[in-house]
Amino acid sequence: MAEVVFKDIVKSFGSFTAVxxxxxxxxxxxxxxxxxxxxxxxxxxxxxxxxxxxPTSGSISIGNRVVNDVAPxxxxxxxxxxxxxxxxxxxxYDNIAYPLKKRGVRKADRAPMVQKTADLLQxxxxxxxxxxxxxxxxxxxxxxxxxxxxxxxxxxxxEPLSNLDAKLRGYMRVELVELHRRLGRTMVYVTHDQLExxxxxxxxxxxxxxxxxQFAPPNEVYREPANRFVAGFIGTPAMNLIxxxxxxEAGAWRFASPGITLTCPPLTDDAVSGPACLGVxxxxxxxxxxPIRGQVQVVEQTGxxxxxxxxxxxxxxxxxxxxxxxxxxxxxxIQCAVDVSKAHVFAAGPSGQRLNRPLxxxxxxxxxxxx
Amino acid sequence: MIRRIAFNLFAWTIVxxxxxxxxxxxxxxxxxxxxxxxxxxxxxxETWTVEHYWTLLSSTxxxxxxxxxxxxxxxxxxxxxxxxxxxxxxxxxxxxxxxESLAFLVLFTYLLPSVVLIIPLYLMLVxxxxxxxxxxLVIAYTTFALPYALWLLRSFMAGIPEDLESAALVDxxxxxxxxxxxxxPQLLPGIISTALFTFILSWNEYLxxxxxxxxxxxxxxxxxxxxxxxxxxxxxxxxxxxxxxMMSVPLIIVFAFLQSYLTRGFGAGGVKG
Ligand SMILES: Nc1ncnc2c1ncn2[C@@H]1O[C@H](COP(=O)(O)OP(=O)(O)O)[C@@H](O)[C@H]1O
Ligand SMILES: [Mg+2]
Numbered sequence: 001m002a003e004v005v006f007k008d009i010v011k012s013f014g015s016f017t018a019v020x021x022x023x024x025x026x027x028x029x030x031x032x033x034x035x036x037x038x039x040x041x042x043x044x045x046x047x048x049x050x051x052x053x054x055p056t057s058g059s060i061s062i063g064n065r066v067v068n069d070v071a072p073x074x075x076x077x078x079x080x081x082x083x084x085x086x087x088x089x090x091x092x093y094d095n096i097a098y099p100l101k102k103r104g105v106r107k108a109d110r111a112p113m114v115q116k117t118a119d120l121l122q123x124x125x126x127x128x129x130x131x132x133x134x135x136x137x138x139x140x141x142x143x144x145x146x147x148x149x150x151x152x153x154x155x156x157x158x159e160p161l162s163n164l165d166a167k168l169r170g171y172m173r174v175e176l177v178e179l180h181r182r183l184g185r186t187m188v189y190v191t192h193d194q195l196e197x198x199x200x201x202x203x204x205x206x207x208x209x210x211x212x213x214q215f216a217p218p219n220e221v222y223r224e225p226a227n228r229f230v231a232g233f234i235g236t237p238a239m240n241l242i243x244x245x246x247x248x249e250a251g252a253w254r255f256a257s258p259g260i261t262l263t264c265p266p267l268t269d270d271a272v273s274g275p276a277c278l279g280v281x282x283x284x285x286x287x288x289x290x291p292i293r294g295q296v297q298v299v300e301q302t303g304x305x306x307x308x309x310x311x312x313x314x315x316x317x318x319x320x321x322x323x324x325x326x327x328x329x330x331x332x333x334i335q336c337a338v339d340v341s342k343a344h345v346f347a348a349g350p351s352g353q354r355l356n357r358p359l360x361x362x363x364x365x366x367x368x369x370x371x
Numbered sequence: 372m373i374r375r376i377a378f379n380l381f382a383w384t385i386v387x388x389x390x391x392x393x394x395x396x397x398x399x400x401x402x403x404x405x406x407x408x409x410x411x412x413x414x415x416x417e418t419w420t421v422e423h424y425w426t427l428l429s430s431t432x433x434x435x436x437x438x439x440x441x442x443x444x445x446x447x448x449x450x451x452x453x454x455x456x457x458x459x460x461x462x463x464x465x466x467x468x469x470x471e472s473l474a475f476l477v478l479f480t481y482l483l484p485s486v487v488l489i490i491p492l493y494l495m496l497v498x499x500x501x502x503x504x505x506x507x508l509v510i511a512y513t514t515f516a517l518p519y520a521l522w523l524l525r526s527f528m529a530g531i532p533e534d535l536e537s538a539a540l541v542d543x544x545x546x547x548x549x550x551x552x553x554x555x556p557q558l559l560p561g562i563i564s565t566a567l568f569t570f571i572l573s574w575n576e577y578l579x580x581x582x583x584x585x586x587x588x589x590x591x592x593x594x595x596x597x598x599x600x601x602x603x604x605x606x607x608x609x610x611x612x613x614x615x616x617m618m619s620v621p622l623i624i625v626f627a628f629l630q631s632y633l634t635r636g637f638g639a640g641g642v643k644g
Contacts, residue, residue, distance in 0.1 A: 052537045073543035085534035089556040098552075102543035146542065 002028050002063045002153035002186045004049065009058035011044055011210075018044045020210045022058070026188060026203075031180050033189045033197035036207035037233070042190040043082075045207075046156050049188065050079050063153060073102065078147035079156040082163070082190075084139050086131035086146075092118075093127040096145045103150070117149045137168045148179075155187040161196065173199055194234050198222070206230050213351070227353050228346040231279045237307055237319050239279045239344075246276040246345065255345060258313035260292055262338060264345050266357040271345070277352060279344035282307065285320030287328070290337025294318065296328045310334055393619075400424070400612035407608055423613035432587055433614060436595030441621070443505050443591050444573040447512045451520050451569045452562055454513075459524035460550065464533070474525065481518035488514070489582055496583065507583050508591065512573045520565045527561025528554075563632045571622060592618050 051072035244257025539549035
């Protein structure tokens with residue numbers, strides 16, 4: 001069993017609290033990403049799991065064993081650092097062999113293990129080199145090799161791809177997923193890149209300001225963001241978040257802001273009249289026809305689609321995605337609509353809770369609506 | 372072009388000005404005594420001789436002093452480097468109350484002129500029954516070499532990424548193991564600079580040696596040679612120059628061996644980003 005459990009974890013540095021009461025249960029064999037903007041406490045969380053930092057309060061367990069007082073080397077984990085942290089004075093071979101050496105594997109037994117890892121990561125040719133003689137991508141693979149050479153219970157990866165160029169990053173994403181599938185080990189992956197988290201994870205733990213915002217599979221995080229922060233953080237181009245007011249009219253909730261009024265999708269009992277926020281993904285904005293009238297401001301062509309920014313009122317913009325075949329021109333007047341069935345309503349405030357009633361499979365789709 | 376020539380000329384003038392006394396020392400030590408005071412002076416010796424070296428080695432205590440100096444400087448260097456390394460590690464890696472003020476306090480002791488400390492130190496050593504021994508000098512030199520060594524190593528230590536040590540800990544090393552396997556090799560250039568600094572300091576020190584030691588069996592080269600060759604009535608110039616040459620040789624050897632370490636890379640490439 002290699003279940004990882006954070007229970008009420010708090011971590012303070014002096015008067016500054018980096019992690020506020022984190023509760024997280026990562027299942028055996030799961031690939032979980034800790035996702036959040038820089039400084040939200042991801043690395044601190046990972047270092048506590050590794051035993052390099054100590055929680056101010058709370059407990060951490062790996063495989064039913066509380067590890068608060070267990071030294072890093074005895075937790076049966078392996079870690080890849082963002083900086084790679086290769087030992088500069090050792091060859092690639094010695095770097096990879098080091099964890100084996102420290103765990104008392106005999107010299108003769110180490111060689112085939114290092115060789116196997118090197119083959120897997122295409123490092124065979126580089127075993128005699130020193131880290132400084134390697135490219136960034138090669139260094140990254142050595143760091144990975146040092147983690148893979150043993151068979152630890154849990155792999156910890158701290159932004160392992162962030163120093164690579166875009167193409168290599170895309171390639172390594174696939175490699176890592178493949179590796180996880182093959183090894184079936186628990187992996188905790190820290191990243192600030194939502195694309196990495198979305199494409200690789202079984203579940204994503206979204207963090208912000210040292211607090212867990214949502215812990216769910218990628219499509220759920222995308223389709224049912226728990227709050228406004230998650231909604232705005234996940235997805236590119238970002239979700240349209242429009243501040244307005246919520247009012248109950250004869251049992252139905254209506255949302256109104258300059259330029260848009262619509263009937264909301266079913267909301268929970270937490271909904272109250274007053275300030276609220278409407279969230280609409282760019283793909284749920286229908287361009288070309290509909291009750292909302294606006295003016296095209298910016299058109300970004302990505303090749304396979306066009307991202308169109310429409311100004312619908314002073315200070316209120318709606319971003320939509322359109323096929324690449326129709327080119328909208330800046331300045332042009334445009335009609336558009338919002339797919340209300342896929343719209344989100346959030347309580348007021350920067351991390352306002354999502355108020356939509358949970359989706360059910362046979363929920364009736366509402367008609368397109370707007371204005 | 373003109374500027375380059377002018378610059379070269381300038382640089383070489385300085386080099387010559389610095390090097391000339393050294394040349395003169397070597398040349399004088401190789402001239403027979405009667406040639407020294409001739410007017411006008413000869414630049415190269417008319418007769419080359421090594422008799423002064425032979426005299427020093429065979430019929431004076433030079434070798435005893437030399438041995439004392441080697442023991443003294445080596446021991447001091449080992450003690451200072453060992454304590455400074457551990458101290459620097461503590462100052463950089465562990466967080467505790469008063470860490471910064473401690474570091475500054477250490478530097479403060481270095482700012483006191485050694486003349487001020489010499490009498491109290493002497494009295495303390497006498498009370499400890501250590502006066503007139505090589506050990507007393509080791510202790511004395513350690514007191515003023517250590518603060519500087521600590522600061523030097525502290526800055527080197529601060530340049531070693533903490534991730535390296537963390538990685539070693541995760542890989543199964545103990546704290547001591549991580550220190551030995553990862554920190555120490557990274558710190559090597561710093562340790563060598565510190566060792567060199569301490570060695571030269573203790574090899575050349577004069578004042579403390581003069582005050583704290585007055586028996587021939589414990590005298591280092593600096594005071595030993597002065598005592599032996601310089602008196603109020605006479606200075607044995609030839610022997611003095613020969614002794615000076617031989618005193619410089621160990622430093623030159625140490626430098627020749629270590630300078631390649633000093634300039635070698637500081638483990639670049641281990642940590643990116
Ligand atoms: N050793 C430390 N001392 C003080 N503050 C720290 C320390 N380590 C991290 N922090 C602070 O904790 C917060 C979270 O840091 P970190 O976990 O590294 O964020 P990230 O999510 O970018 O990995 C940051 O504001 C950082 O400044
Ligand atoms: Mg980080």
